[in-house]
Amino acid sequence: MRHPADISGESRRLDALAPKLMGMAGGVGLLGLIISVALAFMTEDGVRRAYHAYMVNFCYFLSISLGGLFFTLIQHLSRAGWSVVVRRLSEAVGANTLVMLVLFIPILLGMHHLFPWTSAELLQNDPVLQWKQPYLNAPFFLIRCAVYFGVWCGLSYFLLKRSLDQDASRDPKITLSMERMSAPGLIAFAITLTFASFDFLMSRDYHWFSTIFGVYFFAGSFLSFMAILPVILLFLKSNGRLRHAVSAEHYHDIGKLLFAMNVFWAYIAFSQFMLIWYANLPEETGWYHRRITGDWLNLSYALLFGHFIIPFLGLIGRVSKRRLRLLTPWAVWVLAMHWLDLYWLAMPEYWLRVEGAPVGTIPFSLLDLSTFLGIGGIWVAVLALWLRDHSLIPEGDPRLAESLAFENA
């Protein structure tokens, strides 16, 4: 058992690291966005392509932020003790939904590129679209988005703010208020995340529908948060922060969740696939057909092996969960696969309803990278901003001692 005395001496603040991080990440972010804009106007069909790349990366970082929010909610809801030392990080990641709100503006500007259902011409000629029009129309879409971001930003800001308050006041009542908020919060979270995934990703081919789609997006979302956590921890540790507070016992649990969510993702992905494959109904198979045509088939196989089988074998052992230096490479691998997954979700529709499109080819572009750096840089910079003036762990949490002494049986 470790004693609090060992750990009080460690550094638990970003201090000088914060401005450095904000400057560097913010710089990379701005540069990425500028390059993206330049590329968009310089290449053929660049604007449409840029919006698609932006969409992929927007959803990528949105999913990580939502994963953070979910993690915080579920810890409060289950009154978890073990996770207190990493909860500040999840609170900050969750609060990044606020920056996602700002980064959402370009999506609105590019709606007619991203969502074919906005086209009046299609609406006139497509009975399916007419049928769905009461839901799929721009004003209602905007209202829904307002609700989504309202719920996410409200919840995550509340959870971060109250927790920061507690650092100073050490008032256990704050913990109670956060726990109380988490139950309805989780319901609101589930509903908004599900519909957001319908709206942002599924509606891109508005003929297609899959009721499990929200769960699929959620699986990737929680998974990606569990994957970014070890990365953040390794970064902090190698910069001398949180040397003792977060221990192998915590990595072990983070690793277990990472492993579990990876399997959960595969379970959901297969559930969605198998029913559609078996029933073989034309209105459902089209979406998968696009993803097994030409090069996309290779990408689908890459997901099957890279997103499930390989990390499954890699993470099943105990050792790879308990050593941060072994866990983190797997986490990075999973993060990369999650990116590929979102690419696979969003990009095949790039060719949809395009005359003479080279169906079956993957439209990789430099824009994918530049928008990734753009959004990612800003995301990291804002993350550092939340943590700049505060401790990296919730100092006032009544369960902190329990978390510090935590041991897997």
Next chain:
Amino acid sequence: MHDHTAKPQTKAEPSTRVFAVLAEFPSGDEMLEAARKVRDAGYTKWDTHSPYPVHGIDEAMGIRRTILPTIVFVCGLTGALTGLALQWWTSSVYYPVIVSGKPMFSLPANIPIIFELTVLFSAFGAVFGMFALNGLPSLYHGIFNSGRFNSRMSTDRFYISIEAADPKFNRDSARKLLESIGGQSVEVVEERAAVEFPPMLRKWGITALLVLGAFALLPPLYTLRARTRTSEVTRMQLIWDMDQQPRFRAQMKNPLFADGRAMRPQVPGTVARGEAFADDHLHRGLVDGRFAATNALPVTESLLQRGRKKFDIYCAQCHGLDGLGQGMISVRAERLQEGTWVPPLSLHDEVVRTREDGHIFNTITNGIRTMPPYGDQIRVEDRWAIVAYVRALQRSQNATLEDVPSDRRGELP
């Protein structure tokens, strides 16, 4: 320390032997500390006992990590392979059937069962493996011969026992060690050298077992007897509800209905059993016991149109829209080369052309050789419509100049 630690609590009888030396500790932490020392003293057959799990006990006792995860992994793998092999063998070797046009051995369809068996086998591996590693179920443990242990162990005391089975065991040195590391109430636990029953119990016990065993044979014997004979007596009813259901009999009252009658009058248009299908020609395609040569319905244009519609729905997937036998199912089955597929006969084959209308009707109704029956899916009238349409199809492939109206023959190439 109490003075009664000095003398053993259990009375030594000639037929007893030492099971272990037991020491009590007031707290988990103290027990943990002491356990480290016992470990370092080199004992191997010893144990700690506590009312709740104590963190760090594995390390303190020097217990190696369990091999349970490996057992579970191997079991899971076995489950996966079993699931795969089971489905491969049943659905593509032992009883090959094409289901919804999928290949007989197709992984996606097999994954759920593979998954279930993986989970099942892993769970079995975990539970039974744990039992086995813990030596469970165990009906006897010598430690329970200590009265003090029995009364305090599961409430508020912690114990360390060094068993006599340990190769290093020596009653005095074990006791000294335990006392020196803070053990209280150190006692030598004795157990009976041999398990023996009182003679009375043995005699009556055996008799009782024999009698019970004989009684247990009665039900199976009775069943056996009942199965080999007939009887006038109503059979034995174990579950009465199935035979004695509350029900309405003829002429009884039933308040549920406005007219109060339990017997319901027939719905208008009801046809008595057998009466509906009296028409042999219409319902069986037979005239005087032979296949009818003609259609049972008047052949009109609308009948033909209906026949085309139904043919395209029910027959074309195998026979093809043109009746030549190149339907989607047929083409795919041939491509899969599954071996069990018999291609459908061309409807323009001489054999089919010379069949009576009634024969084709019968083919649709009851199926023929490898073709499945469609009688319960297609209404009688529609079946005749299909027959008429098949005739039209056949004629279209074997048309003569006379079939073309004379005023349009000039359009022919």
